[in-house]
Amino acid sequence: MTLADQRGLSDHVPLVLHVDEANWGPRPLRMLKCWADYSGYSEFVHQKWASFSVLGWGGYVLKQKLKMMKTSLKEWHQQHSQNMEGKILLVKNRNSYFDSKAETNALVEEEAKELQDLSVNLHSLSRVQCSINW
Amino acid sequence: MIKAIWGDAPYGSSFQPSVGTSGGLITVWNNSLINVWSSTSFDHVLVISGSVILTGENIVIINVYASCDMVAKRNLWERLTSFVASKVDLCVCLYGDYNYDRCMEERKGRGTVFRQMEADMFNTFIADTLLIDFPICECLFTWYRGDGISMSRLDRFLLSEKWCDPCGSTGSL
Numbered sequence: 001m002t003l004a005d006q007r008g009l010s011d012h013v014p015l016v017l018h019v020d021e022a023n024w025g026p027r028p029l030r031m032l033k034c035w036a037d038y039s040g041y042s043e044f045v046h047q048k049w050a051s052f053s054v055l056g057w058g059g060y061v062l063k064q065k066l067k068m069m070k071t072s073l074k075e076w077h078q079q080h081s082q083n084m085e086g087k088i089l090l091v092k093n094r095n096s097y098f099d100s101k102a103e104t105n106a107l108v109e110e111e112a113k114e115l116q117d118l119s120v121n122l123h124s125l126s127r128v129q130c131s132i133n134w
Numbered sequence: 135m136i137k138a139i140w141g142d143a144p145y146g147s148s149f150q151p152s153v154g155t156s157g158g159l160i161t162v163w164n165n166s167l168i169n170v171w172s173s174t175s176f177d178h179v180l181v182i183s184g185s186v187i188l189t190g191e192n193i194v195i196i197n198v199y200a201s202c203d204m205v206a207k208r209n210l211w212e213r214l215t216s217f218v219a220s221k222v223d224l225c226v227c228l229y230g231d232y233n234y235d236r237c238m239e240e241r242k243g244r245g246t247v248f249r250q251m252e253a254d255m256f257n258t259f260i261a262d263t264l265l266i267d268f269p270i271c272e273c274l275f276t277w278y279r280g281d282g283i284s285m286s287r288l289d290r291f292l293l294s295e296k297w298c299d300p301c302g303s304t305g306s307l
Binding site: 015019 | 227231239268270271272273275280288289290293298
């Protein structure tokens with residue numbers, strides 16, 4: 001990381017290079033892996049990315065697009081993380097329903113599959129619910 | 135004068151006198167951290183070679199002042215490209231005033247023309263040497279004319295991949 005200090009008598013700014021810190025400056029983008037579990041996430045990213053139009057050299061375009069993507073994802077995340085507790089409760093209820101059913105009757109194949117999906121879903125929802133440090 | 139800036143830490147230094155009012159170079163290092171065994175200079179370039187005492191890693195520190203003249207600059211990039219290529223397996227740090235920016239976004243001002251060819255030359259140089267350019271924090275430019283109008287990113291650090299190797303971290307300079 002190159003850190004600029006304040007300019008004094010010179011018209012140049014003193015620069016300090018830090019090699020030992022894994023600090024690459026502000027993060028242009030953030031992503032939660034669990035977003036990818038949402039249907040429509042990948043289409044959302046594709047569409048958004050294609051809709052941005054930035055002029056300049058390649059590196060600059062990439063940086064700007066990542067920044068714009070970050071803003072869009074932030075909104076997307078807020079929309080999808082709304083009423084998380086309610087969503088989690090629905091999954092939990094469905095889960096309990098199958099659990100207690102399985103205590104007395106064997107689940108049919110579709111039910112067993114749904115139960116498995118529910119637990120994946122629950123994990124995913126819990127991860128989305130955790131706070132993200134933008 | 136060095137002591138006034140550097141303070142009490144042990145130091146060694148190497149310098150190249152200026153030509154007119156510009157191009158003078160000085161490199162100062164901490165003797166207790168690095169062991170310098172040679173110093174050479176050519177054009178407006180001052181090179182020190184040595185090793186980091188703690189890790190034993192070999193380092194080459196290249197202090198550069200690039201001329202504003204485009205032909206002189208082209209020659210300098212050519213010379214430096216082959217010089218850096220010969221040190222490819224070492225920790226190479228190239229820094230200084232390159233007297234040009236890499237793209238239009240790295241400058242602001244009136245009356246100055248951005249010469250794509252000159253920027254291309256510089257970008258090709260960075261690509262050919264396989265050196266890594268780092269982002270800058272705290273401000274966007276490194277040179278300010280002082281009129282509040284013209285500013286540019288003339289100074290930068292370029293590091294060889296070896297420096298960024300997590301297994302061979304050399305610490306801050």
